[in-house]
Amino acid sequence: MLPEDSKSQMSEVKRVLVADDSETVTTVLVTALELAGYEVETAHNGVEAYEMGVSGRYDLVILDQLMPGMLGLEIIDRWQEEGHQIQTIMLSGVDDERTVVNSLESGAVDFIRKPFRLPELLARVRQRLPG
Amino acid sequence: MNAPTIGLIAVVIVFVVDIVLLLGLVVLKAFHRRRTERHELRRAAYVATLSRHLASNEQSDRIDEAAADDDAFIDAVIDLRNVVSGREIETLTGLVDGLGLVKRQEAKLRRRFPLGQRLRAAVSLAEIGDETTAPVLIEHISDREAEIRIQCARGLGRMQNTAGIDAILERLGIEDPWVRVRFADTLIGFGAKATWPLAAYIRVNLGHDENRGVIEAIRVLGTIGDREIGPILSGVLRVASDPEVQLAAIEALGFVGGPMAIPPLDHALRSSDWRLRAKAASALGHIGDPSVNRALAARLKDENWWVRRNSAAALGSLPGGDQVLLATMRSPEQPARDAAAETLADIGTLTAARQRDEAGVATEEDILLLEYVIAGDRILV
Numbered sequence: 001m002l003p004e005d006s007k008s009q010m011s012e013v014k015r016v017l018v019a020d021d022s023e024t025v026t027t028v029l030v031t032a033l034e035l036a037g038y039e040v041e042t043a044h045n046g047v048e049a050y051e052m053g054v055s056g057r058y059d060l061v062i063l064d065q066l067m068p069g070m071l072g073l074e075i076i077d078r079w080q081e082e083g084h085q086i087q088t089i090m091l092s093g094v095d096d097e098r099t100v101v102n103s104l105e106s107g108a109v110d111f112i113r114k115p116f117r118l119p120e121l122l123a124r125v126r127q128r129l130p131g
Numbered sequence: 132m133n134a135p136t137i138g139l140i141a142v143v144i145v146f147v148v149d150i151v152l153l154l155g156l157v158v159l160k161a162f163h164r165r166r167t168e169r170h171e172l173r174r175a176a177y178v179a180t181l182s183r184h185l186a187s188n189e190q191s192d193r194i195d196e197a198a199a200d201d202d203a204f205i206d207a208v209i210d211l212r213n214v215v216s217g218r219e220i221e222t223l224t225g226l227v228d229g230l231g232l233v234k235r236q237e238a239k240l241r242r243r244f245p246l247g248q249r250l251r252a253a254v255s256l257a258e259i260g261d262e263t264t265a266p267v268l269i270e271h272i273s274d275r276e277a278e279i280r281i282q283c284a285r286g287l288g289r290m291q292n293t294a295g296i297d298a299i300l301e302r303l304g305i306e307d308p309w310v311r312v313r314f315a316d317t318l319i320g321f322g323a324k325a326t327w328p329l330a331a332y333i334r335v336n337l338g339h340d341e342n343r344g345v346i347e348a349i350r351v352l353g354t355i356g357d358r359e360i361g362p363i364l365s366g367v368l369r370v371a372s373d374p375e376v377q378l379a380a381i382e383a384l385g386f387v388g389g390p391m392a393i394p395p396l397d398h399a400l401r402s403s404d405w406r407l408r409a410k411a412a413s414a415l416g417h418i419g420d421p422s423v424n425r426a427l428a429a430r431l432k433d434e435n436w437w438v439r440r441n442s443a444a445a446l447g448s449l450p451g452g453d454q455v456l457l458a459t460m461r462s463p464e465q466p467a468r469d470a471a472a473e474t475l476a477d478i479g480t481l482t483a484a485r486q487r488d489e490a491g492v493a494t495e496e497d498i499l500l501l502e503y504v505i506a507g508d509r510i511l512v
Contacts, residue, residue, distance in 0.1 A: 024178050024210040031182035117217035118185060 013039045014129045015057055019049035019072075020064035020091065025114070029062060032118050033125065046070025053079060053086050060128055063108075065092035065099065076106045087128055091116070170203050177207035184226060185211070185219045199230040202251060208232075209258045224261065233260055237267045246276060253279045257286030265292040272298045280306075281313045288317035296325050300332045304344025311347050318351045326357040333367060337376070346379045353383025361387050365395035378410050385414025392418060397426050405435035412438060416445025421452070428455045431467040439466055443474035453480055457496045460503055472503055 016038045018029045026042045033040045041058075043049035046069035053061055053075065065072035072090055079086050090103040095113040103111050110124050180192045198204040208227060212220060227233060232255075239252035253271065256264050268283040272295075280302070287295025299314050306314060318325050329348045336345050349367065352360050364387065368380040381399050384392040396418075399411035412430055415423045427449075430442035446452030457480070459471035475481050481504065484497035493501070 022214070023175060024207075025214050027175070027178045028182045028185065028211065028214055031179065032186035035183075035186045115212075115214050115216040118215060118219055120217075 013037070014059045015039045015041070016125070016129075017041050017043060017049070017052055017058040017061045019043040019046075019052075019061060019067065019075075021045055021067045022064075025064070025091075028118070029121075032122060036122050036125070038125070038129070046072070046075060050075045050078060054082070054084055056084070059087065060125060061086055061088045062091055062112075062125075063088050065090055065094065065103070073102060073106055076103070076108055080107050089124060089128070170206075173201065173203035174206045174210075177201075177204045178210060181207055181211055181223070181226070185215060185222055194226065194230065196230055199232040199235050205232070205236075205251075205255045205259070209255070212259065227259060233264055236260075237264065240267065240271060240279070250276065250278055250282070253282035253286075257282045257289060260286050260290070262290060262292065265290055265295060268292075269295060269298045272302060277307060277310050281310060284314050284317045288320040291321065291324065293321075293324055293328075296321055296328045300328060300344070300348070303332070303347055304336060304340035308343075311343065315347045315351050318348075319354050322355055323357050326352065326355060326360055329355075330360060330363045333363070337367065337371060338373075342371075342373050342376050346375055349376065349379040349383050353379075353386035356386050356388075358387055358389040358391070361389055361391035365391070368395050368399065374404055374406060377404075377407055381407060381410045381414050385417040388418045390420070393420060393423060397423060400426055400430060405433070405438055408433065409435065409437040409441045412441035412445050416441070416448045419449060421450045424449055424452055424455050427452070428459065431459055431470050432462070432464050436466070436470075439470035440473070443470040444477070446471075447474040447478040453478060456480075457500065460496065460499050468503060472500065475500060476504075 016033050018026050018033070018040055019042070020026050020029070021044055023044070026044070030040045030042060041052065043052050044067075046067040048069070049061070049063060049067065049072075050070055052058070063072045063075060070078075072092070076088055076090075079088075088108045089110040089112055090108040091112050091114060092099055092103070093114040095111075100111050109128060112121055112124065177194075177198065180194060183192055184194075194204075208223060211223060215223075236252040236255045239248050240256065242249060253274075256268060260268065265287060268286045269292075271283045272280055272287070274280050274283065284295070284299050287299065296318065299318060303311060303314055318329065329352050333345050333348050333352075336342075336348075339345075349364065352364065361384065364380045364384050368377055368384070371377050371380065377399070381396060384396055393415070396411045396415050399407050400415070402408050402411070408430065412427060415427060424446060427442045427446050430438050431446075433439050433442065443456060446455050453475065456471040456475050459467050460475075462468055462471075472481070481500060484493065484500050487493045487497050488501055
């Protein structure tokens with residue numbers, strides 16, 4: 001039996017985890033990403049996002065910085081410490097230089113500010129998940 | 132009927148009434164909860180439908196016209212406007228316009244009753260109204276309901292509608308204090324756009340309505356912080372006789388800053404009113420220009436404790452001010468030494484002096500300060 005992460009890599013459809021405590025944000029993102037052909041799951045708090053992330057089932061995680069349970073940056077730090085290689089795009093309503101730099105230095109591959117433009121967000125996702 | 136029987140009947144009646152009231156309360160609560168849940172479900176469904184509209188170019192799901200009267204739909208639109216930007220906002224605006232939502236809300240706001248619906252309409256228009264809504268919001272800036280007036284002002288602020296500035300200012304002096312504060316917040320949101328209308332308002336209204344609106348307008352100007360307004364504020368400080376206006380002008384000059392703010396504050400530092408002297412000292416400390424160090428040092432000998440305290444605190448924050456305070460420790464005047472020593476403790480000079488003393492490298496000033504604290508048995512940590 002193949003491990004979960006290998007399954008994801010072999011599968012045609014790329015899997016994305018959207019983690020945000022706002023249902024409006026997750027609904028918009030899930031709708032847009034599914035229409036773009038991705039398979040999408042959601043997490044609504046930091047702990048859930050962390051646990052779903054370590055399952056290795058996702059090709060990309062879109063992670064809100066400010067969530068109950070665990071902050072986005074804490075989650076990325078823990079994944080890094082534990083050796084999980086998870087492509088993460090940080091999503092945040094705060095876009096000051098410090099937050100952006102901290103996110104990218106922690107290992108996030110990109111940073112998207114809320115409110116966001118859907119075409120731009122999808123382009124950034126496509127860039128990380130080619131094909 | 133004897134007395135015990137009457138008493139028993141009364142107890143039973145009270146018990147039954149209590150039970151009925153309790154049941155009524157439970158039913159009401161359950162009804163409210165159910166209504167909230169249904170509202171939330173409808174809102175989520177609208178968010179999903181609208182998300183599909185935003186994510187795909189073709190409008191897959193038709194939105195019923197009745198949605199325009201549904202609070203859940205309006206909430207969904209407001210939520211989405213805070214999540215997406217750019218073309219998606221235009222798409223949402225198109226949908227809202229297509230349903231005539233704004234016009235319907237305007238009509239609701241114009242009704243006399245019920246208050247709940249009128250208030251809801253004002254909130255909706257404040258959130259999703261466009262420039263065409265501004266005249267309606269201006270019309271209701273003098274609504275009989277305070278909360279509606281606040282929402283209308285908020286909406287005009289969100290739109291950055293410049294005609295709204297004058298409309299809000301017209302009400303500033305006659306509003307209740309809590310409404311005035313909310314209006315002031317909205318005016319702050321206009322930023323530099325509001326600077327000159329505020330200046331004109333102050334010029335015209337100084338001395339009217341007990342200066343309530345003028346004082347708030349001066350505070351708004353201070354928070355906006357446009358330096359060009361310095362001469363206007365110093366003019367107000369010069370001509371106003373109301374100390375509350377003068378205090379507001381001094382504080383605002385401190386926030387606005389710049390070299391033009393210093394001469395009027397330096398003058399206020401020598402006012403006969405101790406409140407003005409104390410406020411001017413703080414404002415000068417806020418500006419941070421060390422050219423006023425000497426003027427502040429003179430105020431360390433002021434007869435009023437607040438003036439001495441604020442002058443010392445201002446010196447503590449100014450470049451070279453700590454040296455002025457240390458020099459004051461040689462002054463023959465104890466009130467001045469007290470004020471200086473307190474600030475030197477606050478800014479960490481005393482702790483540093485103690486550390487140097489323990490290390491055997493204390494300077495003459497360190498010893499002077501430490502001896503003063505010990506001799507006076509002052510607890511300054």
